[in-house]
Amino acid sequence: MRLILQNIKELVQVDPKSRLWVAGKSMSEVQTVKNAFLIVQDELIKDFGPMHKLFESEFEADDQVMEIDCSGKMVFPSYCDSHTHLVFAATRENEFVDRIKGRTYEEIAVNGGGILNSAQLLAEMYEDELFDHAMVRIEEIGLTGTGAVEIKSGYGLTTQSEMKMLRVIHRMKQHSPLMIKSTFLAHAFPLEYRKKRKDYMNLLINEMLPMIAAEDLADYVDVFCDRGFFTMEEAEQILMAGIKNGMQGKVHANELANSGGVQVAVKFNALSADHLEYLDDKDISDLLGSETMPTVLPGAAFFLNLKLAPVRKMIDAGLPVALASDYNPGSSPSGNMNFIQSLACLKYGMTPEETIHATTINSAYAMGISENYGSIAKGKVANLFITKEISSYAVIPYSFGSNLIETVILNGEIQ
Numbered sequence: 001m002r003l004i005l006q007n008i009k010e011l012v013q014v015d016p017k018s019r020l021w022v023a024g025k026s027m028s029e030v031q032t033v034k035n036a037f038l039i040v041q042d043e044l045i046k047d048f049g050p051m052h053k054l055f056e057s058e059f060e061a062d063d064q065v066m067e068i069d070c071s072g073k074m075v076f077p078s079y080c081d082s083h084t085h086l087v088f089a090a091t092r093e094n095e096f097v098d099r100i101k102g103r104t105y106e107e108i109a110v111n112g113g114g115i116l117n118s119a120q121l122l123a124e125m126y127e128d129e130l131f132d133h134a135m136v137r138i139e140e141i142g143l144t145g146t147g148a149v150e151i152k153s154g155y156g157l158t159t160q161s162e163m164k165m166l167r168v169i170h171r172m173k174q175h176s177p178l179m180i181k182s183t184f185l186a187h188a189f190p191l192e193y194r195k196k197r198k199d200y201m202n203l204l205i206n207e208m209l210p211m212i213a214a215e216d217l218a219d220y221v222d223v224f225c226d227r228g229f230f231t232m233e234e235a236e237q238i239l240m241a242g243i244k245n246g247m248q249g250k251v252h253a254n255e256l257a258n259s260g261g262v263q264v265a266v267k268f269n270a271l272s273a274d275h276l277e278y279l280d281d282k283d284i285s286d287l288l289g290s291e292t293m294p295t296v297l298p299g300a301a302f303f304l305n306l307k308l309a310p311v312r313k314m315i316d317a318g319l320p321v322a323l324a325s326d327y328n329p330g331s332s333p334s335g336n337m338n339f340i341q342s343l344a345c346l347k348y349g350m351t352p353e354e355t356i357h358a359t360t361i362n363s364a365y366a367m368g369i370s371e372n373y374g375s376i377a378k379g380k381v382a383n384l385f386i387t388k389e390i391s392s393y394a395v396i397p398y399s400f401g402s403n404l405i406e407t408v409i410l411n412g413e414i415q
Contacts (some may be wrong), residue, residue: 003040011036015375023320043412072389078147079337082323082366089121141335147383154185166217184218213245224252225261232260272366293366300331300345310349322362344402
């Protein structure tokens with residue numbers, strides 16, 4: 001099957017060099033081709049360029065050819081959302097109402113809400129039902145432009161429930177056209193282990209991780225290294241155990257305090273360090289000398305009214321930055337990456353160009369797939385979206401709350 005997109009008003013995020021990530025000042029520059037074409041052969045990008053270089057021979061292929069006229073419309077690589085928890089049992093709007101009435105997120109969590117509430121609800125739900133709910137959510141984010149997504153466990157806490165979540169993610173990989181990466185997340189200590197931390201660490205390291213590895217259920221291991229959760233020493237033990245079981249590390253870092261999570265991520269060559277609301281000069285310096293992608297989650301900071309990560313300072317220092325949705329029931333109940341771009345511009349001072357890199361190539365790197373996803377380059381997977389007729393790519397973050405995406409193409413197929 002050959003798919004030819006013609007008369008594209010502007011082909012955005014073109015990268016003939018196929019960079020793995022974009023950092024610092026380079027994030028302010030996005031390469032485009034105006035009045036362009038793009039050819040998809042089977043599931044890959046075969047060619048692209050200005051319309052005057054599109055030859056008649058491309059329409060004479062032996063296999064079926066489909067043409068799409070993109071006059072007035074723009075074409076982008078699909079978003080890569082490198083941090084979600086979209087497998088969960090139920091929404092938590094009751095906690096949302098409690099916070100409106102004055103209770104803090106931490107107060108709710110201490111009293112059995114938060115992660116513990118989600119864990120209890122998940123334990124009670126059958127795997128098939130959990131799968132059905134998650135498939136609805138992943139179809140939703142696909143329609144808003146996401147073509148690749150990382151899904152973390154962590155709302156199970158027990159071996160049985162964590163395995164259930166990871167089995168659901170494994171099934172989703174087989175049934176969804178989106179590229180999916182799965183991550184086992186050591187999220188929190190269950191109530192019964194609050195005074196028996198070593199026992200739970202033993203459970204994580206000697207039971208959960210080997211079982212997950214034996215069934216090949218997780219691509220990565222993640223740990224919430226922050227105030228009130230896992231200490232630096234505990235996080236290091238978990239990441240080391242993950243590496244021994246064939247899983248590269250990631251870290252939830254510095255969301256609630258300057259926790260040392262960045263240093264743990266850098267020490268273990270973690271693929272990403274996520275959240276980063278509390279980031280000082282040393283953290284920035286340590287990240288500069290590493291291959292760990294700093295990942296910011298604007299949806300969570302917006303929903304919980306948290307301190308904002310110092311994104312402007314990070315980019316100006318020469319760091320790359322990725323953006324992800326943190327789609328989850330408690331702190332970021334949305335997986336709309338268009339809105340994440342809007343928040344990044346409005347709240348963090350990022351330019352539209354910077355948000356394009358941060359939601360495509362950099363977030364692809366943060367989930368280990370930037371060789372094949374995240375930009376327009378020959379040989380990359382044809383995960384694309386076509387907008388409605390728009391005046392410029394800045395209209396997407398400008399038009400917060402609107403879905404300007406008209407057509408979604410995943411693995412070279414129109415959805």
